[in-house]
Amino acid sequence: xxxxxxxxxxxxxxxxxxxxxxxxxxxxxxxxxxxxxxxxxxxxxxxxxxxxxxxxxxxxxxxxxxxxxxxxxxxxxxxxxxxxxxxxxxxxxxxxxxxxxxxxxxxxxxxxxxxxxxxxxxxxxxxxxxxxxx
Amino acid sequence: xxxxxxxxxxxxxxxxxxxxxxxxxxxxxxxxxxxxxxxxxxxxxxxxxxxxxxxxxxxxxxxxxxxxxxxxxxxxxxxxxxxxxxxxxxxxxxxxxxxxxxxxxxxxxxxxxxxxxxxxxxxxxxxxxxxxxxxxxxxxxxxxxxxxxxxx
Numbered sequence: 365x366x367x368x369x370x371x372x373x374x375x376x377x378x379x380x381x382x383x384x385x386x387x388x389x390x391x392x393x394x395x396x397x398x399x400x401x402x403x404x405x406x407x408x409x410x411x412x413x414x415x416x417x418x419x420x421x422x423x424x425x426x427x428x429x430x431x432x433x434x435x436x437x438x439x440x441x442x443x444x445x446x447x448x449x450x451x452x453x454x455x456x457x458x459x460x461x462x463x464x465x466x467x468x469x470x471x472x473x474x475x476x477x478x479x480x481x482x483x484x485x486x487x488x489x490x491x492x493x494x495x496x497x498x
Numbered sequence: 499x500x501x502x503x504x505x506x507x508x509x510x511x512x513x514x515x516x517x518x519x520x521x522x523x524x525x526x527x528x529x530x531x532x533x534x535x536x537x538x539x540x541x542x543x544x545x546x547x548x549x550x551x552x553x554x555x556x557x558x559x560x561x562x563x564x565x566x567x568x569x570x571x572x573x574x575x576x577x578x579x580x581x582x583x584x585x586x587x588x589x590x591x592x593x594x595x596x597x598x599x600x601x602x603x604x605x606x607x608x609x610x611x612x613x614x615x616x617x618x619x620x621x622x623x624x625x626x627x628x629x630x631x632x633x634x635x636x637x638x639x640x641x642x643x644x645x646x647x648x649x650x
Contacts, residue, residue: 379538473607
């Protein structure tokens with residue numbers, strides 16, 4: 365089975381008086397097993413000619429079950445600090461948060477809800493990937 | 499203003515025939531500007547007592563707390579500290595309802611032992627608060643979670 369790892373590092377010398385140097389490494393495995401996640405959408409890049417509202421980026425119907433250990437990566441490729449991608453969860457489009465230019469997110473996804481996005485301007489590009497189990 | 503950097507690397511030699519090596523680094527700025535985020539909560543580590551019969555919700559980030567700017571550029575890191583692949587925390591966005599794991603909101607996903615997440619958070623209070631909660635399943639006792647909120 366494949367071995368895929370994800371590592372995050374959060375660092376700051378001056379956010380508080382105690383320098384932040386947080387690193388976490390995990391191997392991406394299926395739910396309740398040691399078996400690595402086996403499938404992926406690949407790294408996708410989309411450019412939207414116009415600003416989008418509730419664009420369905422990830423459809424729950426494409427992923428089996430609702431207890432899985434899928435992982436989602438999304439990045440706003442804009443270089444502008446003012447252009448954002450709004451991430452929304454579920455049929456009621458609950459706002460999770462905004463990715464401003466260059467920001468990225470990495471989150472667990474169990475296949476129970478759609479993930480939609482809004483984009484704040486024309487000609488914005490995003491990158492995304494789902495790594496998942498069957 | 500503070501300079502905080504977040505780096506994510508996702509690597510696999512064998513997920514597909516094309517080796518995956520994705521890396522991103524970003525300075526964490528306030529909404530719409532090039533000024534670094536300046537406020538922080540954590541890094542915190544919590545023991546979640548859980549319940550032998552019911553799921554239990556624990557608020558990690560409270561949208562109605564006035565210290566959080568709605569529609570800002572807050573970032574949230576959460577890690578399930580368990581070393582067991584079978585132990586998971588359900589990550590929710592919304593408001594807790596009742597005392598036995600009920601909520602008004604949406605399920606984001608499950609963090610199994612060792613998993614982490616890093617998300618933007620809008621602290622939205624329109625209609626239903628967008629609190630970020632972790633839920634321990636029934637009969638899941640004394641799980642531990644680590645979290646960090648960086649905000650403006």
